[in-house]
Amino acid sequence: MSKSPEEEHPQKALGWAARDSSGVLSPFPFSRRENSNEDVTIKILYCGVCHSDLHSCKNDWGVSTYPLVPGHEIVGVVTKVGKAVTKFKVDDKVGVGVMVSSCKNCNCCKEDLENYCPKMIFTYNSINHDGTKTYGGYSDMIVVDQHYVLHFPDNLPLDAGAPLLCAGITVYSPMKYYGMTEAGKHLGVAGLGGLGHVAVKIGKAMGLKVTVISTSPKKESEAINRLGADSFLVSTDPAKLKAAMGTMDYIIDTVSAVHSLLPLLSLLKVNGKLITLGLPEKPLELPIFPLVLGRRLVGGSDVGGIKETQEMLEFCAKHNIVADIELIKMEQINTAMERLAKSDVRYRFVIDVSNSKL
Numbered sequence: 417m418s419k420s421p422e423e424e425h426p427q428k429a430l431g432w433a434a435r436d437s438s439g440v441l442s443p444f445p446f447s448r449r450e451n452s453n454e455d456v457t458i459k460i461l462y463c464g465v466c467h468s469d470l471h472s473c474k475n476d477w478g479v480s481t482y483p484l485v486p487g488h489e490i491v492g493v494v495t496k497v498g499k500a501v502t503k504f505k506v507d508d509k510v511g512v513g514v515m516v517s518s519c520k521n522c523n524c525c526k527e528d529l530e531n532y533c534p535k536m537i538f539t540y541n542s543i544n545h546d547g548t549k550t551y552g553g554y555s556d557m558i559v560v561d562q563h564y565v566l567h568f569p570d571n572l573p574l575d576a577g578a579p580l581l582c583a584g585i586t587v588y589s590p591m592k593y594y595g596m597t598e599a600g601k602h603l604g605v606a607g608l609g610g611l612g613h614v615a616v617k618i619g620k621a622m623g624l625k626v627t628v629i630s631t632s633p634k635k636e637s638e639a640i641n642r643l644g645a646d647s648f649l650v651s652t653d654p655a656k657l658k659a660a661m662g663t664m665d666y667i668i669d670t671v672s673a674v675h676s677l678l679p680l681l682s683l684l685k686v687n688g689k690l691i692t693l694g695l696p697e698k699p700l701e702l703p704i705f706p707l708v709l710g711r712r713l714v715g716g717s718d719v720g721g722i723k724e725t726q727e728m729l730e731f732c733a734k735h736n737i738v739a740d741i742e743l744i745k746m747e748q749i750n751t752a753m754e755r756l757a758k759s760d761v762r763y764r765f766v767i768d769v770s771n772s773k774l
Contacts (some may be wrong), residue, residue: 421446421483424548427457430774431555432746433483439473441749443774444483446551448559449544456504456565457496458512463553464489464579464739465749465765467610467672468695470542470756476697480541487553487767488514488539489581491574501562511729513581514539514719516550516564528565528723530663554746554767556774566726569733576738579610579764580729582719583739587615587668588728589720590691591622594713596666599623604667604683606651608635608643611670611693613763614739616643619668621735627664629680633641640764642740651679662686670694677714689713739764746772 422428425447433444451457466616469486471477490512494504504510518525518533525533537544540552551558568577591597606616608630616639619626627647628639636648649660657679664683672694679748680690681703688710692700706712720728740763744752752765 421549422467423447425449427552427557427559429555429557429650431485431551432774433462433485433551433554434454434473435482437475439470439753440475441554441753443515444485444599446485446555448557449546451496451498451559453498453500454561454563455498455559455560456494456501456510457557457559458492458510458565459495459557459770460492460553460555461765461770462491462492462575462578463487463769464582465752465756465767466582467756467765468581470720470753471695473753481549484541485551485554486540488512488528489578490539490553490558491568491578491581493559495557498562501588503562503567504565509570509574510555511566511568511578511581511583512539512558512560512564513566513725517545517561520563524577526685527720530721531719553769554749556769564722565723566729569729570767572729572733573669575743575766575768576741577732577740578766580614580732581725582736583610583614583764584618584732584737585720585728586611586693587618587724588731589724590668590693590715590717591618592724593717594666594689594691594715596624596668596689596691597622600625601665602627602663604629604649604664605645605670606630606667606680607670607672607694608639608763609670609759610630610739610764613643615670615739616645616667617737618732620644621737627660629683657682664688666691668693672696674698674700677701678703678706681710681712684710684712686710687712689715691715691717707717741766743768
């Protein structure tokens with residue numbers, strides 16, 4: 417007979433889990449593996465609440481297995497290190513993002529692109545090498561192979577820095593890969609949520625002119641005055657869209673709902689790039705004429721490897737970039753999820769794990 421989650425490993429852990437596709441989270445005692453030679457044990461202090469946590473809890477993508485402990489924007493302090501650990505010591509401030517393992521041998525792993533490894537193991541809702549489930553950061557502690565742990569820069573606040581481990585790298589990686597970093601160029605950011613608001617800050621730090629593209633006119637002053645965007649475009653206003661046609665070099669599309677790509681493609685200059693980061697539940701229509709007639713490119717990107725994620729954290733520390741957050745206790749998570757579903761958050765919930773009742 418298989419052991420219960422509480423008994424399958426030696427280290428006792430407490431978290432909050434969804435038990436079914438209602439997505440409702442409740443207290444969940446479970447266990448973590450013993451700290452082995454290459455492992456780092458982390459006391460979790462903060463964990464960001466990502467949109468994919470909500471999708472996973474509700475099984476929107478059809479791959480969730482329950483009980484499910486979400487959370488892949490984890491920040492904490494090292495409490496134990498294995499004999500072979502060289503990168504970390506006890507009391508170091510560290511982060512854990514979207515993945516906790518990969519094969520380490522394939523081309524992707526050798527090129528520091530572990531996030532594209534076919535055998536990559538997600539921080540939660542995945543299967544470990546030993547056949548047990550991975551449980552995420554809505555919990556009091558976690559044990560992770562040192563290779564997948566990140567140093568948290570000293571001057572980066574732990575709470576507001578946590579969402580960078582997913583939202584930050586998801587924006588930073590495509591900007592680097594697709595060459596969207598040339599100072600003075602014009603970047604459009606479609607959608608002003610968890611990803612979008614970080615994209616604005618990173619774009620400005622790279623010296624880009626940044627325009628926020630949104631369906632919501634009431635976000636204009638927020639985008640410009642609080643986040644530092646240069647301009648704001650209401651995507652439902654045909655006259656304004658027409659005036660902005662052919663003015664942007666790059667667009668980062670963070671919209672996770674089904675939406676039309678044609679208006680965004682028409683905003684691009686010749687050779688412009690539209691990079692999609694949102695994950696709508698249904699396929700989008702891709703009009704080919706504007707691609708062909710403007711030699712435009714549509715691409716995608718998914719977080720980044722460990723080396724690049726570390727680079728992103730250093731970049732954000734240098735430029736004082738953090739997420740705008742609303743700090744909550746674990747016992748408020750179900751209300752927070754309901755609000756997240758309605759986009760009622762500016763701009764990321766972060767769970768204050770160490771001060772919560774688990």
